[in-house]
Amino acid sequence: MITAETQHLKPEYDVVVVGGGPAGMAAALGAKEMGADRVLIVDREKEAGGILLQCIHPGFGLQHFKEELTGPEYAQRFLEKVLETEVDLATDTYVLDIDKDKRVKLMSSDRGVEIVSAKAVVLAMGARERTRGAIRTPGSRPSGVLTAGLAQKFVNMLGYLPGKRAVILGSGDIGLIMARRLTLEGLEVAGVFEIMPHANGLNRNIVQCLHDYNIPLHLSTTVVEIHGSDRLEKVTVAPVDETFTPDMSRSWDIPCDTLLLSIGLIPENELSRQLNLRIDPVTRGPIVRSTMESSMDGVFVCGNVVHIHDLVDFVSQEALLAGRNAGLYATQQQPPEDNIRLVPGENVAYCVPHTISSDREHTVYMRVRKPLEASVLNLGEVYEKKLRYVFPAEMVNLKVRPRFLHEFHGDTLKVDIVPTAS
Amino acid sequence: MKIVLYDVTIIGGGAIGCTIARELSRYQINVALLEKEIEVGFGTSKANSGIIHGGHHGSPDSLKGKLEWEGNQLWDPLADELGFGFRRIGELTVALAEDQLPTLNALKEQGEKKGVPGLELWDRDRLQQEEPSLSENAIAALFAPTTGVVNPYEACFNLIENAVLNGLNLFVSSPVQSITEGPDNTWILQTPKKEYRTRFVINAAGVFADRIAELAGVRTFSIHARKGEEYLLDKRLCGLVKRVIFPCPTPVSKGILVIPTFDGTLMVGPTAEMVEDKYNLATSSAGGQQVFDFVRNVVPGISARDCIAEFAGLRAVADGEDFIIGTTSKKGFINVAGIQSPGLTAAPAIATLVADIIRDEGLSMSLKDDFEPAVPKPIHFASLPTEKQIELARQNPSYGQIVCRCELITEGEILDAIDRGAKTLDGIKFRTRAGMGRCQGGFCTSRCMELLSRKMDVPIPEITKRGGESWVVKPRTELTAT
Structure with missing residues (x-):
């Protein structure tokens, strides 16, 4: 396994990513992609990779890499990219505190307590077990x-x-x-x-x-x-x-x-609470815009911090988006603000993101409350999609394309998954 | 081999045994303490409400009522010297109906008669202002500023550490199996490992005090176990109430309380249920239901959803419900039995009472010139200001390493705890809070095991949760060999 720990941190970063698991690594890559120069990943363990490192079974990467990998293999692919793209990586380092000016207080046994400032922050701390x-x-x-x-x-x-x-x-x-x-x-x-x-x-x-x-x-x-x-x-x-x-x-x-x-798992949100981010009581993670930005400007969130995913591939996808937008924020090139709120219907426990923008494509993740055999997903009255068997353990995702919304002039869309009318 | 004759041997290392041991360590006498568990404070003392009662609850006519108020006043110097968590946060005994008002008045009068200062009756407006999370049905309350909260296990650890520093001979994993009278007014105590000779025996064996008295042939009482279940809530609810909230007492019980613990998290309980089996520490769904149903009437914002852990402890209840403290028909055998609530509160007063008793019984006791009253206050990294944290982490890198994420406990604090006597995962948890937070050890257990293994120089499979058969993991070879 390739690992490298950054010996000296810069006093200022474009993007600081908290957590070096699959979400954090993908977010850092996303930020780099959008032109953020100075990106730092902080992880409290001795190696980046997060919980994937103990998942030695196969079954990872079928969506993202189109091949079946073990957890450590999946993590390694991301880690190699992270190191290639010159992201700073501080392992064995703990984030004690982030203040509202995005100054991040770090602690490690090697470097002691230090403070770095960030233009944008990505929270990717994962989850803990109930x-x-x-x-x-x-x-x-x-x-x-x-x-x-x-x-x-x-x-x-x-x-x-x-x-x-x-x-x-x-x-x-x-x-x-x-x-x-x-x-x-x-x-x-x-x-x-x-x-x-x-x-x-x-x-x-x-x-x-x-x-x-x-x-x-x-x-x-x-x-x-x-x-x-x-x-x-x-x-x-x-x-x-x-x-x-x-x-x-x-x-x-x-x-x-x-x-x-x-x-079950619960999103790890000690830092989100310190920052007073608005929390969704159902997901127990922060409420997010379509850019994966939380209720606080410049603070982005992704992975199991936001909601519990069943496949790491979806975590990577969501984190890449969060990282790209953090990179855009740091370089002052943000996309248009969201203009439509998504509201879960009766059989949808939650959907993420909580708001979308009609000018671009979004992937919306959701979970049903009750299993259904043949069902249909309704996006307000603007779009419907037939689904086969749905049940709470498997996340449902929906690509919302701008063309669905051409004739829609409201600001709220109800998302529901109901039985197919017989 | 020379046989040591102790002046005093204490049986039981709970809050009572530890406080007595520390009190006796002031004197030029040779004292031993025998504890059956692997660490002190591992019985009832680590499973109670952690309240230093205000002093007004017990009738001045009972021994426990008298010692409650005496003991209450001794906690400040003890906590100062020994550096454990103790804070007088005050309490409110809340009336939810008109017919409970006379009880509040009677309680106030009783307290004033005992000399408890600062008791005040608060009306509904004052209550809503001071404790806005209380139910609107709370029509009045008795406020007592003297009530405090303490970490009872931490008190035990620090008391015993200080006693050992001053010469106490501590023997853990040493259950007393037989007690016989030796020559020249001495006693012989047999444990599986060793025999101990002593002039005085102090029976502070908690729920087993009747068994110990029986071994010595002086049993005149029975101890019954009254189980109390307690439920700890997520720190999300920190600050929901500021004071200990009591319901209006009934003749049978002080009722179920809402306790802002010293560490700031809320705890609700205890239940009160007589049990036959003195090892029965099971929590029950009925108990949980009872606690949350009851508490919701007083503080509606509390629900079982926020529960992160639950536990049960056994109160040692003597016939007649009062403390049994004093000499017995056989010289040198002294009972300190039936120490149920407010036993923790009374402990320091009980300790001085016991010292007086053995002096009266003829043991010559002069104070040590070199008694050291203090132990160093443990470092709590998370509560230090940033500059201090920076300095400490620079001096000693192990303070720069977080082990417990939920409670922000560093490796340095865990190593300190091991140096100061922790031998088990529970020993670390109760000294540092590592593993006590919302993940309940999910992340830090394996790290704590590695640190214990390294410091004690034993393989990881020998690390236990709390001694005995409470192993955590086995090596592969041991399981596949059978």
């Missing part, structure tokens, strides 16, 4: 209950195993990937339990990680109690009804020493 506290699983608090991502780090990065017999709560993609990984490492995976009536991971992961290894997936079933004093000894699971209330008369115990939680 924990047991968020779902308040009853029971004791033994060792052996951990998030799927932490288990992935133990196994793939540090070479240790989390236990002998595992139960996985939640069918998020990391949990599904870890079900397969643990099986390959010699653990027994007793099952994956999902409280929703549908899986929360990609269909291909259900097939390749569970079906291919005979790992059972129990839908509408959850862990209702955790047992064990020092170390996890067993969990009690029970089916739930439509209101997610467990039916204890049908509960059963599963002996295990490991419980992995794969119950």
